Amino acid sequence: MKLSKIIAIALLCSGSFALNAQEREIDRIAAVVDNGVVLKSDVSEVINRVKRNAAAQNQTLPSDSALHTQALERLILTSIQLQLGQRMGLQISDAQLDDTIRNIAQGENLSLDAFRQKVTADEGDFERFRERLREEMITGEVVRANVQRRIYISPKEVETLMKIMEEQGAVNEQYNLGHILITIPNQATNDDIQAAKERADKVLALLRDGSDFKRIAIASSSGSNALEGGDLGWQNINEMPTLFSEAIRGRKKTDIIGPLRSGAGFHILTIFDIRGENVAEIQEVKSRHILIKPSIILSEDRARSMLVEFAAKLRAGEADFAELAKEYSEDPGSKLNGGDLGWSDPSVFVPAFKDTLNRLQQNEISEPFRTEHGWHIAQVLDKRTMDATADKKSEQIYRMIFNRRYAEESANFLRELRNDAHIEVMSED
The missing domain is CATH 3.10.50.40 (Chitinase A; domain 3)
Structure with a gap:
C-alpha cells in the first residue's frame, strides 16, 4: 500500500472516533514527498502569507488556483530539502535560532519584545514564524553545502x-x-x-x-x-x-x-x-574571538555557560582575552594568535558572525552567540574604511x-x- 494511502486512512480513522461521533474537518494531505507529506493547512498558510504581503504592497494577485499551485510547489521543494538536511545531520539549535531572531530584530531597530509583537500582529503566530525561520536556515545550509563544492574559479x-x-x-x-x-x-x-x-x-x-x-x-x-x-x-x-x-x-x-x-x-x-x-569604500573590522564547540562530552548549555563566564571576567578586567583564547578556543586558525582574526570585511564570515561584528562597538565584547561552527564570543578591536583599490x-x-x-x-x-x-x-x- 502506498505511503499516501496509509497516511490518509490513518487520518480518516482518527477523525471517525471524534467525541460524540460528530463529523469534523481534519487536516488533509496535499502531497506525498519521498518519506514526508505536505499538508493542506501548510499550503493555505503560504497562500495567506502571500496575500497579506501583496495587500501591504498594493500588489494584484492571480487566481487562488494559481496561488495554490505555486504554494504547493514551494512546499514540495522545501520538504525535499529538509529531508536531505536530516540525512546530512543538519540541525539548527534553539540558541542558534534565538540569535538569528535577535539579529533580525536589531536590523529592524526593534527590541525582541517589539519584534515579537510585530510578527504576531503580521502573522498571528510567533512560534510558527520561528519554525519557518528554522526551516529556511536548514534549507539554506543544504543548498550551500551541496553547491559550494561544485564551484571552482581559477x-x-x-x-x-x-x-x-x-x-x-x-x-x-x-x-x-x-x-x-x-x-x-x-x-x-x-x-x-x-x-x-x-x-x-x-x-x-x-x-x-x-x-x-x-x-x-x-x-x-x-x-x-x-x-x-x-x-x-x-x-x-x-x-x-x-x-x-x-x-x-x-x-x-x-x-x-x-x-x-x-x-x-x-x-x-x-x-x-x-x-x-x-x-568606492569598504568597511573593515579588526576582531578576535573565542570558539567553544559542543560535543558528546560538552553540552550546548555548558559550552554557552563557559563563554558567559569568560565574558563576565573580561568585562570586569579579571582575565585577558588573548590568554583565554590560547587556552580554551577551538579555532585552530586563530587560537595561537590569541583569537586574533586580523582586519577583515565582515561579509567574509558566516551570517551570525558577520551580524555580530557589524553590531559591536569598538572594544565591546559580545554575548555568546551560535554559528554552525559552535559557540563564540567576539570583540571588535578597531574599525576602518578602506578604498576599493586594486588589491x-x-x-x-x-x-x-x-x-x-x-x-x-x-x-x-x-x-x-x-x-x-x-x-x-x-x-x-
Missing part, C-alpha cells in the same frame, strides 16, 4: 573578467530583475519544447499588453522566486547568469526581454529598476563570478533534487 577567470571590466570602464550599475521561467521537462520531446515555447510566447504577449509582471510571475513562473513576483533582487551585471547579463546589456528600466532559451526552459526578464553601485578589485570580481555560478548551480541542484524525488500530488476532492 585566477585566470578573475584576471580575464577584470580586463573586460577595465575595457568597458567602471561597470557599477546594479539591476533589480524580474524573472519568469517556463520549464521544459527532462528528456523533453520536440512537442514538449514547442508547447513550452508557446506558453512563453503567451506570457510575453500578456506582459507587452500591459499585464503586471509580478502577478504573471506568481501565476506562471516555475522559478524559485515565483511567489515573490519573480523578484531576483539587486545584482551587478557580472553576477548574473551569462544568459541574463548578455540579454539586458543596453536595455532600460521596464523593458521586457525574452523568451531566452536555456537547459531549464524559457526565461522572460524585466528590469524593475537600475541604480549606481557605490563600491580589492580581484576579491570583488571573484565574488561576482562566485555569485553568478552560485545562482546557476543552485538552480541546477534544486532541479535535480526535484526530478529525483518521489512526489504524489493528492486530488483536490
Whole structure:
C-alpha cells in the first residue's frame, strides 16, 4: 500500500472516533514527498502569507488556483530539502535560532519584545514564524553545502573578467530583475519544447499588453522566486547568469526581454529598476574571538555557560582575552594568535558572525552567540574604511563570478533534487 494511502486512512480513522461521533474537518494531505507529506493547512498558510504581503504592497494577485499551485510547489521543494538536511545531520539549535531572531530584530531597530509583537500582529503566530525561520536556515545550509563544492574559479577567470571590466570602464550599475521561467521537462520531446515555447510566447504577449509582471510571475513562473513576483533582487551585471547579463546589456528600466532559451526552459526578464553601485569604500573590522564547540562530552548549555563566564571576567578586567583564547578556543586558525582574526570585511564570515561584528562597538565584547561552527564570543578591536583599490578589485570580481555560478548551480541542484524525488500530488476532492 502506498505511503499516501496509509497516511490518509490513518487520518480518516482518527477523525471517525471524534467525541460524540460528530463529523469534523481534519487536516488533509496535499502531497506525498519521498518519506514526508505536505499538508493542506501548510499550503493555505503560504497562500495567506502571500496575500497579506501583496495587500501591504498594493500588489494584484492571480487566481487562488494559481496561488495554490505555486504554494504547493514551494512546499514540495522545501520538504525535499529538509529531508536531505536530516540525512546530512543538519540541525539548527534553539540558541542558534534565538540569535538569528535577535539579529533580525536589531536590523529592524526593534527590541525582541517589539519584534515579537510585530510578527504576531503580521502573522498571528510567533512560534510558527520561528519554525519557518528554522526551516529556511536548514534549507539554506543544504543548498550551500551541496553547491559550494561544485564551484571552482581559477585566477585566470578573475584576471580575464577584470580586463573586460577595465575595457568597458567602471561597470557599477546594479539591476533589480524580474524573472519568469517556463520549464521544459527532462528528456523533453520536440512537442514538449514547442508547447513550452508557446506558453512563453503567451506570457510575453500578456506582459507587452500591459499585464503586471509580478502577478504573471506568481501565476506562471516555475522559478524559485515565483511567489515573490519573480523578484531576483539587486545584482551587478557580472553576477548574473551569462544568459541574463548578455540579454539586458543596453536595455532600460521596464523593458521586457525574452523568451531566452536555456537547459531549464524559457526565461522572460524585466528590469524593475537600475541604480549606481557605490563600491568606492569598504568597511573593515579588526576582531578576535573565542570558539567553544559542543560535543558528546560538552553540552550546548555548558559550552554557552563557559563563554558567559569568560565574558563576565573580561568585562570586569579579571582575565585577558588573548590568554583565554590560547587556552580554551577551538579555532585552530586563530587560537595561537590569541583569537586574533586580523582586519577583515565582515561579509567574509558566516551570517551570525558577520551580524555580530557589524553590531559591536569598538572594544565591546559580545554575548555568546551560535554559528554552525559552535559557540563564540567576539570583540571588535578597531574599525576602518578602506578604498576599493586594486588589491580589492580581484576579491570583488571573484565574488561576482562566485555569485553568478552560485545562482546557476543552485538552480541546477534544486532541479535535480526535484526530478529525483518521489512526489504524489493528492486530488483536490
